[in-house]
Amino acid sequence: MFLIKINVYVVGEIILLSKNKKQVEDERDAIAKALYERMSGWLVRKVNDSLKSVKNRNLPSIGILDICGFENLEINSFEQLCINLVNEHLQ
Secondary structure: OOOOEEEEEEOOEEEEEEOOHHHHHHHHHHHHHHHHHHHHHHHHHHHHHHHHOOOOOOOOOOOOOOOHHHOOOOOOOHHHHHHHHHHHHHO
């Protein structure tokens, strides 16, 4: 309900108003971005913590790099923003 309605206080009264489509979409995207950022940060910390306990640092390793930035998109979407955010955290 908090995504589609807003409480407005007017002269001691609470009025429940509907948000417009753009407001709802912007808030939805902001929540998704925050969740995605926290989950990716948590995952990177967990992987880093598990690697700290390895005694022999000379073990072979594999690096993974997601290079989605080379896509030629007319309009960047929210998904592209999330991809860019994760790539920034990994660098």
